[in-house]
Amino acid sequence: MLEVDFHTHTHFSHCGIHSHLEILNQAKALGMKGVAVTDHGPALKGRVSPTLFDRFQCPVKGLRFFKGMECNVLNEQGEIDLPQHLIPYMDIVLVGIHFNIQEGLGQEAYTQMLLNVLARNPAVDVITHPNDEKYPVDFVALAKAAKQYGAALELNNSKSLLKRDDPAVTRALVKACQQEECLLAVGSDMHAIQELGLDEAVQPYLKDFPQALIVNAKAETAFQFIASRKNNKEHR
Numbered sequence: 669m670l671e672v673d674f675h676t677h678t679h680f681s682h683c684g685i686h687s688h689l690e691i692l693n694q695a696k697a698l699g700m701k702g703v704a705v706t707d708h709g710p711a712l713k714g715r716v717s718p719t720l721f722d723r724f725q726c727p728v729k730g731l732r733f734f735k736g737m738e739c740n741v742l743n744e745q746g747e748i749d750l751p752q753h754l755i756p757y758m759d760i761v762l763v764g765i766h767f768n769i770q771e772g773l774g775q776e777a778y779t780q781m782l783l784n785v786l787a788r789n790p791a792v793d794v795i796t797h798p799n800d801e802k803y804p805v806d807f808v809a810l811a812k813a814a815k816q817y818g819a820a821l822e823l824n825n826s827k828s829l830l831k832r833d834d835p836a837v838t839r840a841l842v843k844a845c846q847q848e849e850c851l852l853a854v855g856s857d858m859h860a861i862q863e864l865g866l867d868e869a870v871q872p873y874l875k876d877f878p879q880a881l882i883v884n885a886k887a888e889t890a891f892q893f894i895a896s897r898k899n900n901k902e903h904r
């Protein structure tokens with residue numbers, strides 16, 4: 669079980685079904701220390717609520733709540749659907765390649781796409797599920813770039829839990845992070861409440877992986893990572 673989950677979806681995402689309060693209360697009940705809600709950006713019809721970012725404060729005591737978004741890559745130039753005016757409110761920004769991007773373009777194209785994302789969007793903290801087989805990526809090149817920008821690559825529990833990954837590909841992702849000393853973030857990618865905080869499906873991949881490279885190995889390191897990235901969220 670994760671102490672801090674960086675990747676969760678409410679019904680503000682088209683694919684989500686739970687409320688913010690359901691997730692926060694469940695996190696507290698599970699004994700978690702923090703949770704980031706990261707609904708999809710507008711390109712996947714995610715609801716972007718100024719009230720959430722501007723006014724909502726977590727009412728659950730003893731739990732850190734982080735405001736975030738799982739943005740979508742928009743094109744090969746690496747533009748993403750992160751609303752610029754909301755950047756200062758963001759505690760954590762995730763980005764992934766999703767179904768708005770055409771499949772079958774080949775590994776080189778998707779790798780370049782993500783390298784461009786990192787180069788042009790300093791607010792990006794985590795690249796989600798780079799082991800998605802529909803969008804193959806050169807993990808070594810991506811890990812090198814992520815390290816350069818201080819961003820993390822995600823090991824996504826839902827992809828493994830729901831058997832939507834190829835274990836050999838996921839192993840290659842973890843190996844590249846270890847080899848390049850790139851940060852790794854474990855995320856549940858929770859859509860259904862029982863998935864909150866889960867990391868059991870990816871733990872087998874982390875047996876020999878250095879704990880120091882896992883940004884949310886413990887609550888303390890998760891909070892430090894988020895704090896260390898705050899400068900990248902200044903309005904620009």
Ligand SMILES: [Zn+2]
Nearest residue numbers: 738764796797
């Ligand atoms: Zn995603």
Ligand SMILES: [Zn+2]
Nearest residue numbers: 675677738857
């Ligand atoms: Zn997600």
